[in-house]
Amino acid sequence: xxxxxxxxxxxxxxxxxxxxxxxxxxxxxxxxxxxxxxxxxxxxxxxxxxxxxxxxxxxxxxxxxxxxxxxxxxxxxxxxxxxxxxxxxxxxxxxxxxxxxxxxxxxxxxxxxxxxxxxxxxxxxxxx
Amino acid sequence: xxxxxxxxxxxxxxxxxxxxxxxxxxxxxxxxxxxxxxxxxxxxxxxxxxxxxxxxxxxxxxxxxxxxxxxxxxxxxxxxxxxxxxxxxxxxxxxxxxxxxxxxxxxxxxxxxxxxxxxxxxxxxxxxxxxxxxxxxxxxxxxxxxxxxxxxxxxxxxxxxxxxxxxxxxxxxxxxxxxxxxxxxxxxxxxxxxxxxxxxxxxxxxxxxxxxxxxxxxxxxxxxxxxxxxxxxxxxxxxxxxxxxxxxxxxxxxxxxxxxxxxxxxx
Numbered sequence: 001x002x003x004x005x006x007x008x009x010x011x012x013x014x015x016x017x018x019x020x021x022x023x024x025x026x027x028x029x030x031x032x033x034x035x036x037x038x039x040x041x042x043x044x045x046x047x048x049x050x051x052x053x054x055x056x057x058x059x060x061x062x063x064x065x066x067x068x069x070x071x072x073x074x075x076x077x078x079x080x081x082x083x084x085x086x087x088x089x090x091x092x093x094x095x096x097x098x099x100x101x102x103x104x105x106x107x108x109x110x111x112x113x114x115x116x117x118x119x120x121x122x123x124x125x126x127x128x
Numbered sequence: 129x130x131x132x133x134x135x136x137x138x139x140x141x142x143x144x145x146x147x148x149x150x151x152x153x154x155x156x157x158x159x160x161x162x163x164x165x166x167x168x169x170x171x172x173x174x175x176x177x178x179x180x181x182x183x184x185x186x187x188x189x190x191x192x193x194x195x196x197x198x199x200x201x202x203x204x205x206x207x208x209x210x211x212x213x214x215x216x217x218x219x220x221x222x223x224x225x226x227x228x229x230x231x232x233x234x235x236x237x238x239x240x241x242x243x244x245x246x247x248x249x250x251x252x253x254x255x256x257x258x259x260x261x262x263x264x265x266x267x268x269x270x271x272x273x274x275x276x277x278x279x280x281x282x283x284x285x286x287x288x289x290x291x292x293x294x295x296x297x298x299x300x301x302x303x304x305x306x307x308x309x310x311x312x313x314x315x316x317x318x319x320x321x322x323x324x325x326x327x328x329x330x331x332x333x334x335x336x337x338x339x340x341x342x343x344x345x346x347x348x349x350x351x352x353x354x355x356x357x358x359x360x361x362x363x364x365x366x367x368x369x370x371x372x373x374x375x376x377x378x379x380x381x382x383x384x385x386x387x388x389x390x391x392x393x394x395x
Binding site for chain 2: 071073090119120122
């Protein structure tokens with residue numbers, strides 16, 4: 001093999017370069033973020049549906065809300081408790097969960113999700 | 129002669145069937161509304177037909193500007209300052225351009241340079257809804273020509289189809305509209321903005337109607353003067369709009385096109 005030494009050194013450097021992110025991040029697993037509740041959300045005790053459902057499937061509920069609200073003109077949602085909510089991400093969900101960066105964004109970032117809701121719907125101003 | 133033979137019977141049957149088909153097609157072309165009526169979907173608000181009557185002689189700049197401002201603030205419609213990219217739900221136009229088919233050479237001076245308010249006509253036979261490939265715009269049961277901005281793909285077929293120029297395209301992100309012209313944008317935090325590449329228009333304030341409120345423009349006009357803009361249900365013979373229409377001569381924009389606009393102008 002001509003210039004074997006150079007090739008092997010090159011290969012080592014090359015492989016090292018491509019695998020460097022693994023070595024760089026080894027042992028530093030990003031912690032799963034926990035959504036933070038605002039005082040208002042804590043006081044309410046319950047969301048429109050069970051917390052477990054909201055955690056796993058809130059996107060399904062939001063999709064259903066937008067469909068029925070816009071297309072079928074059904075603008076109110078009755079929870080199991082009998083409480084009636086105006087179906088609105090902007091005015092109802094984010095009224096309680098007004099800490100969007102801690103409640104929505106950090107989980108979405110962790111999961112690599114980038115919902116485009118906020119291109120149109122207005123996010124609340126957060127007091128930092 | 130004893131009746132018809134098989135050959136004759138087939139001939140007569142064939143001709144009759146053809147005539148029948150032709151007859152049905154002719155009816156469909158003459159009355160396209162009936163065809164659509166037979167394809168009605170789920171009832172939303174029990175066969176209502178929202179309409180507006182605009183009292184042209186009573187309109188003045190003050191009222192019109194207040195109405196436009198109220199509408200555009202309610203719905204986060206920004207001002208771009210460039211007619212090429214402007215977004216308008218409610219706007220002013222002169223009589224001549226609003227009613228091009230009413231053009232007379234020696235027109236009443238009152239109307240010659242008269243400006244009036246234009247918006248989506250919420251046609252009974254809306255061409256925009258026919259052409260929309262995603263059903264992002266459709267005719268609601270209560271007569272509102274509604275928009276679903278989630279679904280709009282920005283093809284602008286509806287803009288080409290609308291004979292009234294009632295639809296606007298977002299050439300850019302409305303939130304990037306010049307700040308000096310829109311210091312408080314978005315003006316209504318309970319209403320969304322739109323995104324780049326979406327068509328928008330007047331929705332007869334569906335969000336207000338669902339709460340039992342009058343459209344924003346009507347409310348704004350009422351604050352200055354009553355009965356300049358009148359909003360009501362055309363399907364109800366005793367409604368305010370029907371009463372006004374019985375007593376006044378009204379015109380609609382481009383009636384010859386057969387779109388059946390639901391905005392009426394008292395002359």
